[in-house]
Amino acid sequence: MSELWSKKSHEELKDTVFSALSENVNYTKEPILGIPASYLDDKVFNQDDSFLQNAPFISTLVQNPNHIGCHTLGKSESFFKGTQAIEKEVIRICASDILKGGEEEFDGYVASGGTEANMQAIWVYRNYFMRVHNAELSDIAIVCSSDSHYSMDKAGNILMLDVFKTPVNEKTRDVEYDSLTGLLTEAVSAGKKHFIVVCNMMTTMFGSVDTIGTYTKALNDLKLSYKLHVDGAYGGFYYPFSEEDNQLSFANPAVTSITLDAHKMAQAPYGTGIFLIRKNHIHYAHTEEASYVEGEDCTMIGSRSGANAVAIWMILSKNGPHGWFEKVYVLQRRTLWICEQLDRLEVPYYRHPKSNIVTMRASHITKELAQTYGLVPDKHDNPSWYKIVVMDHVTLEKLTPLMQSFDSE
Numbered sequence: 286m287s288e289l290w291s292k293k294s295h296e297e298l299k300d301t302v303f304s305a306l307s308e309n310v311n312y313t314k315e316p317i318l319g320i321p322a323s324y325l326d327d328k329v330f331n332q333d334d335s336f337l338q339n340a341p342f343i344s345t346l347v348q349n350p351n352h353i354g355c356h357t358l359g360k361s362e363s364f365f366k367g368t369q370a371i372e373k374e375v376i377r378i379c380a381s382d383i384l385k386g387g388e389e390e391f392d393g394y395v396a397s398g399g400t401e402a403n404m405q406a407i408w409v410y411r412n413y414f415m416r417v418h419n420a421e422l423s424d425i426a427i428v429c430s431s432d433s434h435y436s437m438d439k440a441g442n443i444l445m446l447d448v449f450k451t452p453v454n455e456k457t458r459d460v461e462y463d464s465l466t467g468l469l470t471e472a473v474s475a476g477k478k479h480f481i482v483v484c485n486m487m488t489t490m491f492g493s494v495d496t497i498g499t500y501t502k503a504l505n506d507l508k509l510s511y512k513l514h515v516d517g518a519y520g521g522f523y524y525p526f527s528e529e530d531n532q533l534s535f536a537n538p539a540v541t542s543i544t545l546d547a548h549k550m551a552q553a554p555y556g557t558g559i560f561l562i563r564k565n566h567i568h569y570a571h572t573e574e575a576s577y578v579e580g581e582d583c584t585m586i587g588s589r590s591g592a593n594a595v596a597i598w599m600i601l602s603k604n605g606p607h608g609w610f611e612k613v614y615v616l617q618r619r620t621l622w623i624c625e626q627l628d629r630l631e632v633p634y635y636r637h638p639k640s641n642i643v644t645m646r647a648s649h650i651t652k653e654l655a656q657t658y659g660l661v662p663d664k665h666d667n668p669s670w671y672k673i674v675v676m677d678h679v680t681l682e683k684l685t686p687l688m689q690s691f692d693s694e
Contacts, residue, residue: 292605308367399518487520
């Protein structure tokens with residue numbers, strides 16, 4: 286880890302955020318007439334200084350900075366340069382420190398969530414293949430596993446791209462070389478020439494992790510044109526801390542972009558995803574028509590709250606890298622305890638050894654049990670699996686009654 290990501294006291298958090306806000310436009314004190322926005326409605330939202338002076342995140346919400354555009358590119362809306370600098374630091378911490386990008390520079394922004402960030406990657410690569418390789422839409426395909434998030438299907442629908450899903454091993458949840466090669470060969474036979482490949486850093490349902498080498502070997506053996514994106518919407522703030530040898534990082538030259546979701550394991554407010562990409566790629570999503578935006582726009586979402594970026598920065602800075610490793614270690618131990626209990630009770634399940642998701646066979650879960658403990662199914666109509674996600678609030682005190690329910694059956 287570099288020195289960029291470090292643990293900070295609450296006073297240091299306040300100083301940094303309030304200093305950043307002082308560099309933003311102040312709607313109350315300055316004659317700002319042309320921005321189609323303002324501070325939050327003071328008839329509804331408390332703007333009492335005595336309340337806000339110890340609440341940097343709430344203060345950011347109230348001041349309502351718009352982080353439209355991608356600030357890692359240089360020019361951005363100068364009205365909000367203070368909090369934009371915090372967002373750029375979030376991008377550097379995530380890309381360089383957490384995902385091993387080292388001293389290399391990256392582009393990225395705080396998105397609305399993993400779905401948007403995955404779609405942003407696919408949008409960039411679709412445009413890249415069309416502009417650089419003169420590809421038609423029908424020449425380009427999305428390739429992912431059958432365990433991948435539904436955002437791949439949504440991206441295919443919106444961006445008018447076919448989606449090819451390779452099956453996974455039912456026991457290991459891993460993509461196998463022969464199956465993937467067969468799928469790619471089928472896609473080539475269907476006229477596909479360029480591939481947008483998505484590898485999973487902990488799937489939503491199983492917490493499974495794709496072996497990236499299987500993808501790159503199959504693609505390279507067939508001499509295919511591709512760009513590779515990592516969907517770390519769930520695992521991005523977990524797996525890099527539970528697996529020292531993380532191949533789904535920017536240390537791997539095959540990886541061009543990565544999605545993270547801070548509103549999952551980082552416990553940020555919902556609507557807080559992160560899109561990261563190597564330099565010299567995001568401009569393929571440049572919207573020149575956004576001419577009234579200083580710096581124009583390369584993002585899918587356009588206007589977005591700067592408070593979300595501040596929330597991520599505060600969470601990462603309050604914990605620091607060592608605190609984050611400790612957080613993940615505790616969750617790993619709790620997850621191992623669940624697996625030991627299920628082994629003893631002979632309840633079949635899947636768990637990737639570096640994941641905090643335990644997915645149990647539905648045959649051992651009654652509807653009443655699932656409802657009582659908030660277990661989530663793979664599908665609500667005739668489920669095959671139910672999962673436990675070991676978050677901070679999922680303590681042994683809450684897990685023990687579930688295990689006792691199995692024991693009493």
